[in-house]
Amino acid sequence: MTTTTPSQISGRPWWRIPQRHVPVLATGALLLVMYAVGVSQYRAFSNVQVIFNVFIDNGFMLVVAVGMTFVILTGGIDLSVGSVVAMTAMVCASLLQAGVPAPLVLVIALLIGPTLGFLMGAVIHFFEIQPFIVTLAGMFFARGMCTLISKSSIPITDPFWTDAAQQRIGDPKGNFVSISVLIAFAVVVVAAYVLAYTRLGRNTYAIGGNPQSALLMGLPVAKTRIAVYTISGLCAAIGGILLSFYTLSGAPLIAVGMELDVIAAVVIGGTVLTGGSGYVFGTVLGVLVLGVIQTLITFDGSLNSWWTKIVIGGLLFAFILLQRLIGIRKK
């Protein structure tokens, strides 16, 4: 885990790496090691399509994790994302079943998540209730709405949806990605730009660093804090639509416990849970690490799916310990 590749340190001696880059680099190194293990153990693993499949299978999670990164950067947490993903997929499926045209469905689906996020953000900020408990209520609410819409899963047969699901974009050799992957990439790029180069992004880091200082500096704390929960809701909504592309259905119990995987991915990606430090790029690596673990366990065949959870737990522990050791946590 301590090995770093030459390209990552770009010619500098290792002790000159800025401390805040260490977690991301560790994640990158871990990913490379895992991939190397996979390639050395299983012949088919070196196929490029394996990597593409990791993206295809985790595209929706990547989008949700990007939204969660914003929230965690401010020092908050959003437990509602898994349920919002499921609710969005349910709403899409039921509206399409009712014969609502696809573009309208997309707009409605994209509005629900941000609205819920906005409300939660407002409650968190104005009534000073812990994010944990407010988003927990949001999670209950969204999950309850799912079953209220339908108790069983609804198939999607709309041509726009099936096209989006089956469209293969690839090279002549037959390797391909789905449209979802491209959407996920677009979200990642936009999010990385917003965080690094816009006022909103700087404010997000500032609030995570120290909310009181941010307030004293005259930064719009209220606006930013509500904005990050709205962004997280929007990302969850996009994730829900991608999930409905992926499964071509809406099921009330889909994506249960997803919020935990997403938080794990963000943490493994090096974002500090107390806020103020982390990168969208790290989150991408974190999601990939989870995806590759899944793939490795699938390739192995003799290991059972519960090993995934145990390994994710172990990695979570290792990375939190790392964060603690390099001492970039606030007191």
Added chain:
Amino acid sequence: MSTWTVRRAALTGHALFWPIVALVALVVANTIYRPGFLAVEMKDGHLYGSLVDILRLSAPLILVALGMTLVIATGGIDLSVGSMCAISGAVACLYISKQPDQNAVGGVLVSLVLGVGLALVLGAWNGALVAVIGIQPIIATLILMVAGRGLAQLITEGQIITINSDPYKAIGVGHLLTLPLSIFIAAAVTLLIMLVTRRTALGLIIESVGGNAEASRLAGIRSGRIMFLIYVISAGCAAIAGFMITANVSSADGNAAGQWIELDAILAVVIGGTSLAGGRFSLGGTILGALLIQTLTTTVYAMNISPQTSLLFKAIVVIIVCLIQAPAFRARIAPRRPAGPAAPAVADQPKEQVPA
């Protein structure tokens, strides 16, 4: 102000006033909907009825919520209790299923010791992460919440272990003095925790650690040790709850046992007036909160609403309770006056929501 108004203000300002109102409103709504709700009848020397059922089913939640109360009182949170329930239940059932005579009391006792023992070790792990390494409680216990489910499934090998052991089953559905045994177990644990925290200085120490761990340490309290201890206690409570949950159905399911119970427990604690910020706790409030949640769940079942939809009602309850308790919200509702007039304005909501 007249004395009556002052008294009313004191009454409605009491932390447990609104939870009690909500509970009574639920019971009344149930009785109107189903007149037989309050009836308790004697059959084969056992008491039966909806109220007894609610008590019996709320026993695991009460246990988990008691442990959670202490954890939250120190300013922490324990997300791993659900996984802990699954693990201890799985270990106990696995051991019993390997016994030649599943009805042997000795074997069952050993299985219980094993289950509690493993849970205590895992609790110590949580405690060490929080108290020794200094990781935020949410994240420290998140590790076991995720990995613990995997562990539980590892123990059961992904199967549902079914057992046929009367002594073990008794923990969940047995009777003692006409009442379900699980009620007595929950009551005993409650009494024990109440005695230890309220008759000794421990409760005060816990509250002081929750108020300010560093200041408590400077005042001579071993904050770290207290926090460590609290997570172990929470794990122990979760283990007993895990036995009840698995004994109820005589089988251990690594995936489903104790699912969502951590959220219900946190909810119960918050409804009971314990602040999530730590520093004070109310065991009585927690028990009331657990009963309220179980009554709500039973009501939803009884009214033929899908179990998942009950989450919707819980969401509404959580948000209302949290708003009522939030100082910022109270200040907004009644900027000038003290508690008195503030509460009734908010109070109408739970009454309306509850029978819905």
